[in-house]
Amino acid sequence: MKPIHNVQPQTILPSQLTRPAGTAQSHESFANLFLEGFSRVNEMQQHADRAVEQLQTGGDVNPSEVLIAVQKADVEFKLMMQVRNKMLQAYQEIKDIRI
Known part of the structure; x- marks a missing residue:
C-alpha cells in the first residue's frame, strides 16, 4: 500500500488531471451547451410554425410532414x-445543504 501524502488542491495543475479513456476533451x-440546446429547440419550433403556416395557406407541403415537424418540436x-x-431541482438541493 502506498502512503498518502498531504497534497493541497491548489498544487494540482489542470494538465495533471486525467480523463477516462475514450472521452474527448471539450472546451465548451x-x-x-444549454444555449445551443435552447437555440435548437427554437429552430425546430420555428420550422414547425412555418410548416403549419404553409399548410394553412395551401402551400405545397405534405400534411404528414407537418405533423412530424410539430411532434418533433413538441x-x-x-x-x-x-x-x-x-437543473432547478439540483440547484435547490445544493442550496438547501447545511454547512
Missing part, C-alpha cells in the same frame, strides 16, 4: 423543460 462551457420542448426542471 456548460452554459454554451418532444424537444418537453425534453428541454425536463432538463430545466432537473
Whole structure:
C-alpha cells in the first residue's frame, strides 16, 4: 500500500488531471451547451410554425410532414423543460445543504 501524502488542491495543475479513456476533451462551457440546446429547440419550433403556416395557406407541403415537424418540436420542448426542471431541482438541493 502506498502512503498518502498531504497534497493541497491548489498544487494540482489542470494538465495533471486525467480523463477516462475514450472521452474527448471539450472546451465548451456548460452554459454554451444549454444555449445551443435552447437555440435548437427554437429552430425546430420555428420550422414547425412555418410548416403549419404553409399548410394553412395551401402551400405545397405534405400534411404528414407537418405533423412530424410539430411532434418533433413538441418532444424537444418537453425534453428541454425536463432538463430545466432537473437543473432547478439540483440547484435547490445544493442550496438547501447545511454547512
